[in-house]
Amino acid sequence: MISLESGALYAGALDLWIDSMRSRERCYVSHGHADHARAHRTVVATPNTARICRVRFSRRTTRAPQLSLLPHSERPDRSVTFEEHPFNVPWYESEHRLTLFSAGHVLGSSQLLIEGEAGAFVYTGDFKLAPSLTVEPPEIKRCDVLLMECTFGRPQYVFPPRDEIAGEMIAFARESLECDATPVFFAYSLGKAQEAMAILGAAALPLAVHGAIDAMARVYLEAGVVLPPYERYDAQTFDPTRVLIWPPGGKALPPALRGRNVRTAILTGWAIDRGAFFRYGTERGFALSDHADYPALLAYVERAQPRKVLLNHGWRDFTHRLRALGIDAEYLEPHAQLSLF
Numbered sequence: 001m002i003s004l005e006s007g008a009l010y011a012g013a014l015d016l017w018i019d020s021m022r023s024r025e026r027c028y029v030s031h032g033h034a035d036h037a038r039a040h041r042t043v044v045a046t047p048n049t050a051r052i053c054r055v056r057f058s059r060r061t062t063r064a065p066q067l068s069l070l071p072h073s074e075r076p077d078r079s080v081t082f083e084e085h086p087f088n089v090p091w092y093e094s095e096h097r098l099t100l101f102s103a104g105h106v107l108g109s110s111q112l113l114i115e116g117e118a119g120a121f122v123y124t125g126d127f128k129l130a131p132s133l134t135v136e137p138p139e140i141k142r143c144d145v146l147l148m149e150c151t152f153g154r155p156q157y158v159f160p161p162r163d164e165i166a167g168e169m170i171a172f173a174r175e176s177l178e179c180d181a182t183p184v185f186f187a188y189s190l191g192k193a194q195e196a197m198a199i200l201g202a203a204a205l206p207l208a209v210h211g212a213i214d215a216m217a218r219v220y221l222e223a224g225v226v227l228p229p230y231e232r233y234d235a236q237t238f239d240p241t242r243v244l245i246w247p248p249g250g251k252a253l254p255p256a257l258r259g260r261n262v263r264t265a266i267l268t269g270w271a272i273d274r275g276a277f278f279r280y281g282t283e284r285g286f287a288l289s290d291h292a293d294y295p296a297l298l299a300y301v302e303r304a305q306p307r308k309v310l311l312n313h314g315w316r317d318f319t320h321r322l323r324a325l326g327i328d329a330e331y332l333e334p335h336a337q338l339s340l341f
């Protein structure tokens, strides 16, 4: 029923691709991050992921005037149809019952449950179990076959409690402002940035954010998420006594900060690796992650109780760790061609 076709997941009986990186006729999109969301002919997603995709696809096309030269995946929103399914409202196709349920990764992020004669199959997409101020709480459903990501599938990846990370972020921002330096947090424009806004805003720190972060924050606000007041960064009017949240791509500081006293921090689970932030070129790193850490990956498997675990997007040796616990596990090589379920 579900197979891997040159690395892309395909549910044949449903004629449905799953998080395909190539544009398809009909594809389930688990969430709005660029490495999962492509402009397929029909996008199957939750209403909030659809909202995010509409904004992302339209931003991409406004930057690219020669539309006729673009592959379908980069073409305008108007050629994309959205098939929206809220969390836990199942629908039926070809004697299968399909359900989307929360992955807790970013706003609207979902997992896909397919139930049929062969049993229950769950595809997690990216997920986390840690509590969040801005994302729908995650769920775990029992299944027979589980296909999960294992980005942080090594024992050293144990994230500190969120409150502790939040406290350190706030302290860093306050100390910077007291020293007359502008604190800059680098965070992905979808998900991490809005969580950082909620954390820092709760401490009444004044915020400014990059335009791409503002665009996503507006989707969060439309969806009913509570975010603190903030300003969209403008080079002409930027006030350096604000905390700035900026996308990590390019690492370049905004023009208004050139020549000013600045302190920088990256928000990433990889900050657990001592010195990882040196790789990012920042002074500090805080392990604020949108992914499950190692104990959360194990907890997920324990609660879902699958007879088989398939793994992607992460450390291959997590397979051996699961096998050592008596769990039947297999890593999906990116270009494998095989039947999964």
Ligand SMILES: [Zn+2]
Pocket: 031, 033, 036, 105, 126
């Ligand atoms: Zn993601």
